[in-house]
Ligand SMILES: O=P(O)(O)OC[C@H]1O[C@H](OP(=O)(O)OP(=O)(O)O)[C@H](O)[C@@H]1O
């Protein structure tokens with residue numbers, strides 16, 4: 001019997017800017033088995049560490065961060081682009097592969113000493129993940145691991161989050 005292989009990541013050229021090869025994870029979101037497999041791999045790679053909070057980074061980080069939080073019996077905390085969170089926030093400016101932006105977190109979202117897993121779909125230059133880790137640490141949380149579905153290794157994002165354990169499921 002022949003095995004069919006479905007592509008779970010699409011590549012789009014010149015999006016959102018000329019010269020960028022954009023990795024789109026939306027095909028994976030239509031494949032419940034692939035999603036389940038990814039969640040289980042992430043959990044395995046945490047090696048039974050206790051996680052209190054899973055931080056998901058807007059917007060594509062939200063999908064798996066919420067699934068992971070439920071699986072780990074942890075809370076989910078959104079880190080959002082500036083102006084989207086309603087209560088008091090801390091903010092961090094950052095650079096990413098195709099621009100600059102500002103991320104925010106609610107000031108009361110994390111308590112001192114809580115173990116935090118930071119999740120996003122893509123690690124590119126690492127600017128976004130670094131900003132999210134800074135926000136967690138400013139609230140007194142401990143970043144136990146940063147995990148990503150996709151790592152664009154040629155952009156050396158790991159250097160920007162050196163000091164934090166990093167896991168990624170797919171590398172390009
Ligand atoms: O490692 P970096 O160079 O910082 O880039 C990675 C970030 O870029 C993308 O988000 P984007 O800002 O495009 O937002 P979106 O998820 O809302 O599309 C991606 O989802 C990561 O958050």
Ligand SMILES: Nc1ncnc2[nH]cnc12
Nearest residue numbers: 021022023024097122124
């Ligand atoms: N090439 C890329 N594809 C998808 N998300 C990204 N975030 C930063 N660079 C990206």
